[in-house]
Structure formats: structure tokens, C-alpha cells
Amino acid sequence: MRFAIALLRRLPPCKDETCLQRRMQYSSRSTTTTTTTRYQNHSRGIPNGRQEEFRHTNLVASETILQEQRQGLLMGRETLPTMNEHLITSLPYLNSQDFTTKNYAGHIPASPDAMDKKFFYWLFEPDVTDTGIDSKSDDIPLVIWLNGGPACSSMDGLFLEHGPFRLQQNSGQWNIDIHPYSWHKSPAYMLYIDQPVGTGLSFTRKKNYCRNDLEINYDFHYFLQNFLFTYSDLFLKEIDNNKKENIFYSYNLKRPLYFSGESYAGHFIASMIDYILQRNIDNIESTAPLIYIPVAGAAIGNGYVNPYFQYNGADVAYGAGLIDASQRAKFNMEEDTCHDEMSKGNLVAAVCYSLMDSIVQQSFGTNSKYIVSIYDTRRTELRNVDRRYPEGHKDVEMYLGGHPGTDGVLSMMDYKEVLKAIHAEESINAGLRYQECTDPPYYALQSTEGTSVVDQLVRILEHESTPRILFFNGMNDIICNHVGNERLLEALPWKHRDNWIMASRFAWGDGINGSSKPVGYVKEYENLSFLKILDSSHMVPMDSPSVAIEMMRTFLMKTSFQISEQTLPRSLPPSNKACEICEDCVKFIESPSQPYFASIKTGSIGFFLALILALLFYMLQRRMNRQRQGFIPFQRTQDHEVS
Numbered sequence: 301m302r303f304a305i306a307l308l309r310r311l312p313p314c315k316d317e318t319c320l321q322r323r324m325q326y327s328s329r330s331t332t333t334t335t336t337t338r339y340q341n342h343s344r345g346i347p348n349g350r351q352e353e354f355r356h357t358n359l360v361a362s363e364t365i366l367q368e369q370r371q372g373l374l375m376g377r378e379t380l381p382t383m384n385e386h387l388i389t390s391l392p393y394l395n396s397q398d399f400t401t402k403n404y405a406g407h408i409p410a411s412p413d414a415m416d417k418k419f420f421y422w423l424f425e426p427d428v429t430d431t432g433i434d435s436k437s438d439d440i441p442l443v444i445w446l447n448g449g450p451a452c453s454s455m456d457g458l459f460l461e462h463g464p465f466r467l468q469q470n471s472g473q474w475n476i477d478i479h480p481y482s483w484h485k486s487p488a489y490m491l492y493i494d495q496p497v498g499t500g501l502s503f504t505r506k507k508n509y510c511r512n513d514l515e516i517n518y519d520f521h522y523f524l525q526n527f528l529f530t531y532s533d534l535f536l537k538e539i540d541n542n543k544k545e546n547i548f549y550s551y552n553l554k555r556p557l558y559f560s561g562e563s564y565a566g567h568f569i570a571s572m573i574d575y576i577l578q579r580n581i582d583n584i585e586s587t588a589p590l591i592y593i594p595v596a597g598a599a600i601g602n603g604y605v606n607p608y609f610q611y612n613g614a615d616v617a618y619g620a621g622l623i624d625a626s627q628r629a630k631f632n633m634e635e636d637t638c639h640d641e642m643s644k645g646n647l648v649a650a651v652c653y654s655l656m657d658s659i660v661q662q663s664f665g666t667n668s669k670y671i672v673s674i675y676d677t678r679r680t681e682l683r684n685v686d687r688r689y690p691e692g693h694k695d696v697e698m699y700l701g702g703h704p705g706t707d708g709v710l711s712m713m714d715y716k717e718v719l720k721a722i723h724a725e726e727s728i729n730a731g732l733r734y735q736e737c738t739d740p741p742y743y744a745l746q747s748t749e750g751t752s753v754v755d756q757l758v759r760i761l762e763h764e765s766t767p768r769i770l771f772f773n774g775m776n777d778i779i780c781n782h783v784g785n786e787r788l789l790e791a792l793p794w795k796h797r798d799n800w801i802m803a804s805r806f807a808w809g810d811g812i813n814g815s816s817k818p819v820g821y822v823k824e825y826e827n828l829s830f831l832k833i834l835d836s837s838h839m840v841p842m843d844s845p846s847v848a849i850e851m852m853r854t855f856l857m858k859t860s861f862q863i864s865e866q867t868l869p870r871s872l873p874p875s876n877k878a879c880e881i882c883e884d885c886v887k888f889i890e891s892p893s894q895p896y897f898a899s900i901k902t903g904s905i906g907f908f909l910a911l912i913l914a915l916l917f918y919m920l921q922r923r924m925n926r927q928r929q930g931f932i933p934f935q936r937t938q939d940h941e942v943s
């Protein structure tokens with residue numbers, strides 16, 4: 301279990317008892333309960349149609365806090381930084397002639413106590429070169445990127461995945477090269493945010509770390525409104541409240557807003573969007589937000605959403621050849637035990653963590669010094685040594701935090717000069733030093749470990765504004781693998797569930813950016829899409845940058861992923877009761893170029909009896925014909941034993 305906890309956040313394994321005890325101290329606690337989260341169970345050993353009700357901490361928004369936030373926003377607008385104050389005019393190791401796109405960075409308050417909590421952000425304006433799109437168009441979206449963890453910095457996304465900058469050693473010196481597949485070329489306004497407080501360069505001076513999803517949402521929504529006020533010329537449209545009754549917000553977001561992120565950000569994003577959509581309809585003057593923020597959708601990569609279906613790594617490990625069929629069967633039995641523990645309220649049972657941890661630790665046997673990377677089945681890591689994945693994260697830590705680099709890497713200039721250039725010196729005064737993933741906010745959120753955001757996701761999908769949700773998965777990941785993601789999506793208790801399961805499946809990407817073959821598979825129905833991407837790991841944009849930006853362009857521009865349909869018959873799981881006549885039937889759905897398979901009632905005894913009688917009659921007739929023609933069936937004698 302201790303390795304699974306560490307690997308989920310990409311922390312190094314513990315090397316002493318103090319660290320180990322801190323990571324394990326909460327494992328025996330059951331999560332307390334008042335609010336219900338629904339799970340649809342189709343796992344082995346769970347009765348068909350049964351719903352488990354797992355209880356989570358009751359998260360009810362405090363009227364007092366909402367009132368304080370509204371007052372804080374009203375009173376704090378005059379003290380917010382301006383766009384020009386956060387404009388980056390020079391950046392260490394970057395040749396300004398190589399990158400002319402305007403970008404901004406700095407700290408903005410995340411709570412009414414502006415001296416306590418502030419988020420660090422980095423914003424890039426869109427590059428519309430060769431797109432034919434007007435750079436001033438309000439149709440160009442704002443895309444918010446969040447890394448996961450929890451408590452891992454979104455600077456991974458910026459410097460290692462799909463941002464415009466790449467730290468490189470060239471000719472014995474450091475340079476920042478320009479990434480040709482940066483997502484601001486989608487085009488989009490790309491906003492990278494370190495959150496919750498304590499993550500990356502976002503701080504809390506008073507150590508008020510978030511303890512649950514609601515506290516995270518408080519801070520995020522407050523920051524987002526302050527950010528939009530700071531960049532009001534780009535993002536806001538003032539409205540006339542006198543024309544509407546019971547409307548107390550003063551501004552509308554004037555361009556589409558999308559979220560994107562990976563791993564535990566799947567949990568963050570579902571919770572945040574659900575919170576924002578609910579806050580939008582607050583019509584009480586003392587608590588209503590100042591900005592109405594519609595959400596157009598989200599693109600979630602290798603998302604961690606519902607542990608019930610995502611603890612087990614046996615299916616994807618079997619597909620990768622890491623375990624055999626008998627080992628897979630045993631892990632699936634252990635998954636049933638995990639589910640039993642979860643049904644009792646123990647969401648962090650050791651047996652649940654072992655489902656994935658054991659596979660990784662034994663991937664190359666007991667005596668090997670290597671283990672498979674939990675993020676990429678194509679890679680290896682040294683056992684009990686700090687991870688290397690993702691490549692380059694130590695360089696970012698050296699650039700933004702002054703930490704030692706890896707062996708053989710050149711040293712860099714004083715990191716404080718970098719923080720000055722990106723208006724982040726305040727984090728030094730707050731006692732925070734940049735790391736890729738930080739401990740204090742992670743440990744503060746331990747009570748959320750093992751919880752799901754299924755209800756939030758369902759409310760988003762069924763919201764009247766129909767936000768579009770794209771889940772995408774690199775197929776070489778283990779920790780948030782495509783099998784677990786597909787299982788959780790098939791189990792979503794939303795109104796289009798059966799139709800989504802039975803939706804046509806397409807290959808996608810034939811010829812994308814010079815590719816000679818498709819690059820993935822997609823299934824879509826209404827506002828939910830699931831895209832599996834070949835030859836990619838936990839961090840798809842890092843492994844397949846040209847594919848990732850084409851994916852975002854397709855998603856943001858609302859064009860189709862459907863290139864070439866698989867014309868295979870499909871079947872609902874038996875527990876979905878596809879036939880109305882019997883519960884244990886299988887229903888086939890017609891594919892366009894396949895003959896229609898009529899519904900087959902497996903409970904129809906008469907059909908099978910007739911089939912058996914016809915077969916017996918045929919065999920008897922054949923025997924009689926052969927005997928009439930002189931053929932005698934082989935008979936056993938004393939001299940000829942049947943071997």
C-alpha cells in the first residue's frame with residue numbers, strides 16, 4: 301500500500317519509518333458519512349442491478365463563507381494586479397525573438413484574506429497563425445489546465461507536455477526552446493494554475509491547506525473570479541442587472557471556458573465544474589457570485605474519477621504481458637474483496653492498493669532491480685530509487701525552485717531571478733519553494749482518498765447547458781489505465797448510459813500530422829466521448845504531442861473524431877436488462893454493414909430442446925445410411941484398447 305500511495309502522486313518511496321507512518325496513518329480509518337455517492341456495479345461477484353451506497357464527508361456550502369467571498373471580491377477588486385503588471389517582458393534562457401506571443405504570470409488572491417492564500421498562474425494568449433481565425437474573436441476559448449497529484453504543479457503541463465517552453469541544454473548552456481505543438485496554437489488562451497494552495501508556487505501563509513473538495517472549490521472559484529476581473533478586457537462582458545429580476549451577478553464570461561487536466565485532476569475538474577454550475581444559479585444577493593461563468597466542457601486525460609473501478613490494474617497488466625491468466629484471475633478475486641471493504645466504508649483498504657502495487661513491484665520478479673513504470677508499460681524504473689518519469693521534471697524543479705539537478709546536468713542561474721521574471725517572488729516571502737509535488741496539501745487531503753466524483757460528473761452531463769466531456773487515455777498507462785476508465789464510464793448512472801455503451805466505435809487519426817495509420821479509437825454519444833490513444837502513457841501530450849494538439853483542435857472546434865467505423869456487433873452487459881422479456885438475455889445491435897442479429901432469448905428452453913432433437917435425428921439418420929453402405933463404426937475389442 302505504501303508504494304501505491306506514493307506512486308499515485310509520483311512521490312519517491314519512503315526510506316524511513318517516520319515517512320512511512322505518515323503515509324500509512326490514515327489507511328485504517330473509515331470515511332465518515334452523510335452524503336451519498338452512487339456506484340453502478342458490474343464487477344465480478346456483485347449482484348446484477350445492485351447499487352452500493354458509499355458515504356462521504358458532508359460538503360454543504362457555508363452561507364457565511366459565501367457572503368465573505370462576495371464581500372471580498374467587491375472590496376478587493378481595486379487592489380488586484382493589472383494585466384500590464386503581470387506581463388512577462390523577459391524570461392531567463394528564452395530568446396525573446398523566438399517567442400512573441402504575449403504571456404502573463406503571477407499571484408492572485410484565492411480567498412478574502414488576501415494576505416493568506418494566493419494562486420500562481422501562467423497565461424498565454426492564442427497563436428492564430430495559419431488558422432484563418434481572427435485573433436480578436438470571442439469564439440477563441442479559455443482553456444484551464446490542471447495537473448493532478450493531488451498537489452502536483454501544473455508547470456509539468458507547461459514545461460513537459462503542451463506548453464510552449466522546453467528547457468534544453470544546447471552547446472554547454474541552458475536554453476528555452478519553443479515547442480511546436482503548444483496548445484495555445486489550438487488556438488486558445490491557455491491558463492496554467494497551481495492548486496490547491498501549497499502546490500507549486502501557490503501558497504498559504506497561515507497553513508490553511510484544503511481538507512476536502514468543497515474547500516478546494518471555495519478557493520478555486522474565488523481565484524477564478526479575481527483572475528477574470530484582472531483580465532476583464534479579454535474575458536468579461538458587463539451586463540445590465542436592471543433588466544433581470546433576481547440576478548445579482550454583474551458580468552458574464554464572454555468566451556467559451558474549457559477545463560483540461562490529467563490523473564487526479566479528473567477528480568478536481570468534475571468537482572469544480574459541478575460547483576461552478578451550481579453557484580451560477582445562486583439568486584440570493586448576499587451570496588451570489590459576481591460573475592456568471594458558463595462551462596463549455598472538459599478534456600480529461602487518464603483521469604482518476606472513481607476508485608471503485610480504477611484500483612485494479614490486472615486487466616491492463618495482462619494485456620501488456622506483465623501477468624498471466626491465472627494471476628489475473630486471482631487479482632480479480634482480490635478486487636471483490638476490495639469492493640467488500642469499500643461497501644463497509646473503508647475506501648483506503650490495503651487490499652485495494654495491493655491490486656496495482658503488487659503488480660508493479662513484481663513486474664520483473666523478486667530479484668530484479670527493475671520494476672515497470674506505473675505510468676508507462678514501455679518504461680522501467682529502478683526499484684527503491686527516485687523515479688525518472690516524467691523526463692525533465694528535475695530540470696523544472698531546478699529552474700523554478702533552485703533544487704539540485706540530475707547527475708551530469710548543468711547548473712542554472714539563481715532561481716530567484718526566474719521567479720522575479722514571472723512575478724512569483726511572493727512565494728519566497730511566504731516560505732514556499734517550488735517542487736513538482738508537495739507534501740503538506742497532499743496530507744491535508746487524505747480524507748478524500750478513495751472517494752469518487754460520480755455524482756458530480758452525472759450532474760454535469762445532465763446539466764441543461766450540456767457541457768461536452770471528453771475522456772482521453774494513453775493506452776500504455778497502468779495507474780489510471782484505459783480499462784478502468786472505460787469501466788467507470790460504462791457504469792455512470794446517467795440518462796444516456798445504455799445508449800453510450802452501445803454507441804458505434806471509430807478509429808481516429810488516419811493521416812494526422814503525417815501519420816500513416818490511425819492513432820486511436822473513440823466512442824461518442826450526446827455530450828460524452830471516450831478516446832483511447834495508441835503509443836501513449838499517463839501523459840499523452842508528452843508522448844504524442846502532434847496527436848494531442850489535433851485532439852484539442854477537434855474537441856474545441858466541435859468537429860468529428862469519427863473517421864472509420866468498426867462494423868462489429870455489440871452487446872449490452874447482461875445486468876443492463878437489454879431485453880424486456882427476460883433478465884438474462886443478450887441483445888445484439890445492428891451495424892450498418894452487418895446483417896441484423898435478432899434478439900436471442902437465452903432463457904428460451906423450447907428453442908434449445910428443438911435444436912438438440914434435430915441434431916440427434918440427424919446423427920441417427922447418418923448412422924443408418926453409413927451402415928446400409930457397408931461402413932461399420934469402430935468398436936472396442938479385447939485386442940484394440942482405445943488409447
